Amino acid sequence: MIEPQTPQFIPGDKGMPAGRVIGVIVFALAIGLILNAPDIRRTAERQEAGWKRDVASAMIQPFEWFARTLRLDAPHNLIDSAIGRQAEQSPPSTTTTTAPVPVATPETTPTTAPSRREITAADPLRMFIGGDSMVGQFGPMLENTAEAGGLVEVTEVLYEFSSGLTRPDFLDWPVRLREIREVQDPDVIVLFFGGNDAQAIQIDGVWHEFGSDTWMAEYRTRVGDLMYELDEDGRDVYWMGMPIVRSDDFRQKVEVLNEIYRSEAERFESVNFVDSWSVFTGADGEFSEYLTDSNGDLVDMRLNDGIHLTTAGGIRLAEVAFGVIAENWGIA
């Protein structure tokens, strides 16, 4: 075999002083920060609320101001347009993050059950699957499972990393779901949130820590509002609870989220809470990365982060979720 060489040297290049190297790096980074400032600011704001997000957002602000003042963000927008990506035209509000279209949550529930028509191959059940990164493995597996019998058409599997219901400034799921309902008109909507929602909520410019009274009330309202809106619209909703996770700290937060999802879902006839937690517990009721699949084999169900699912985990949960949907709709 050939011995690996060190090919990095350029013939004739005598190098440059370290100070100049650092200068080039700092200058290049500054140019990069200015030209990409709006994009980097969006990335910074996607981070979980906290000092890291605050510092990152504060650091990028002068670069963004400079870029916008001198229109140095134009090249980025031009490339965005050229490749068909939507360029941001104006800076978003960083003060108000409540849902843009408030929907009054009724005090008296449950509502009436959704009308469920007969499903045939000619007139299949239309299903939308959406949520955060938890949908990454689960969504395609539910699509496969559901479509296998020829009676379901999955209109779309849509997931966005770092999204959820705590951060409508980043992605406003209620608004997005309105657009989806209008265009796709699904009978069934499967939603999976929670992976990114154990973070602070901003209300009227003030951040409220996860678990505080204000946080609990606000998050419950957002979940309830969305369920109410979907219920009013006559959709059959399947709200996936979060599965048990490896980290003790995060597990406690997931339990809080699941309790909100479960209790809110109970208020609406058309909203079904699907328990994922127990789908991924071992014999001792604790987190288990390896679980028995439908063939009886022990299989790795969870990714190394102890939160997301492997493909096998996605299949396991998809079978549970579709079991509930199929029973409700009388699909064999």
Added chain:
Amino acid sequence: MGRGCWVRLGNRQPIASPPVIFPTIQFAIFFVVVLTANWLLKPFPRRWKLFMLSASYFFYGSWDWRFLGLLAFTTVVDHTVGDAIHRTEEPRKRRRLLILGVVVSLSVVAYFKYYDFFASSLINLFRPLGIDLPLPILNMILPVGISFFTFQSLSYTIDIYRRKLEPVPLLDFAVFVSFFPHLVAGPIVRGSEFLPQLKERHDPRRVQGAAAFGLIAAGLFKKVVVANTLATSVVDPIFASPQNFSALEVLVGIYAYAIQIFADFSGYTDIAVGLALLLGFRFPQNFDRPYSATSLQDFWRRWHMTLSRFLRDYLYVPLGGSRNGRAATYRNLMLTMVIGGLWHGAAWTFVLWGALHGIGLSIERWWGERGDHSATGTSLGRFARRFLTFQVVCLGWVLFRSDSVATAGTVLTRLGEWGPAPAVTTTVVTLIVGTLATQYLPADYRLRMRVAFSQLRPVTMAAILGGLLLVIDALGSEGVAPFIYFQF
């Protein structure tokens, strides 16, 4: 129906907050601070080593501080064993010490990386026989880069045993093992390559900035634009639900993965080599246009070269190499490649991937020992060999990428199901063809570009690099997925 309709909004990846991932602003800030201190402290070797050790441990600890103890444990064990081997001249005692060091180091890897895999495999194997093996599943977290730093650390002990290396102080060894540019995904740098560089006087007036900038920019482009785009647009959907895609889409998906893994891993290596160069260190080459290989043997001379030579020197040769006849050579090739496959991950798909390469290398050897093959030396012959080699390598990548043997089977059977191919977009084809074309660029053409870049004024250099950051950010994903080889 809903074939291929699933999407990630905005083509984004999970946000990578820790500086353990190179293409992030956090890492850029971390590196500028480290680079500045690096050159300020160079005249003071001990302070420099303490600083670099601290910086590297901070880098690794930013992912999960709990595994810093593991890194320190591996370092201390291999250093202690290396010292002990050096102090004794008695062959049997030296051998016993070496075995102790190898067993302890590999046990750590086995515990964290392979225990659950083998335990579950054994349970599944005996279950149909009605035997329930009482093996516990430990749910271990796989420490990032454990295979890389263990191999590097082990090479030191083995080289001392072979009298190719003199022991060094613990601080020097700890800096070598933890040096952050190569810590989590290589290249696998040997002690004999790195440790002498600690004694060199690095001239702060002659830093190889131009070469390093070129490597880092190329690596960022490969990772952020090429690898991430192919992953999200075609590879991930096809390998998640191959049954939903037509033959042409699956075929392009397989080729796209071949390009993705090359761009991802060689991109990481380029960045790592460039960062080391800025800090005054030289790393060995890890890739040399692997998809221009004319045989599998040639491929392994060009792909992950530092792993190839590690497996050759520390596994294939000790097994007997090609010294004990044809059958033993084939056996050694198979063992080396299967173990190499298992090194990549605890799954049967990796074992089969290694076996495929072992079989291929054995067939090539058998064929090479038979008579005259002058026809394969013609232009057409070379083209045919390159084409065939690439197809075999891509067949291997199907196993490598699939999350199970069953998925790999589905991917391959879909190659017979022809139909429309909307997933085959111009972008995907351009990235595949463009990257393949770079494998055939003449070496002197690339060299001329690097020379021209090195002759630019620093301000021009910075402006070009800043412009490249714009292109990379605009064309690539907003977040950055972890490098594929982090999991190994």
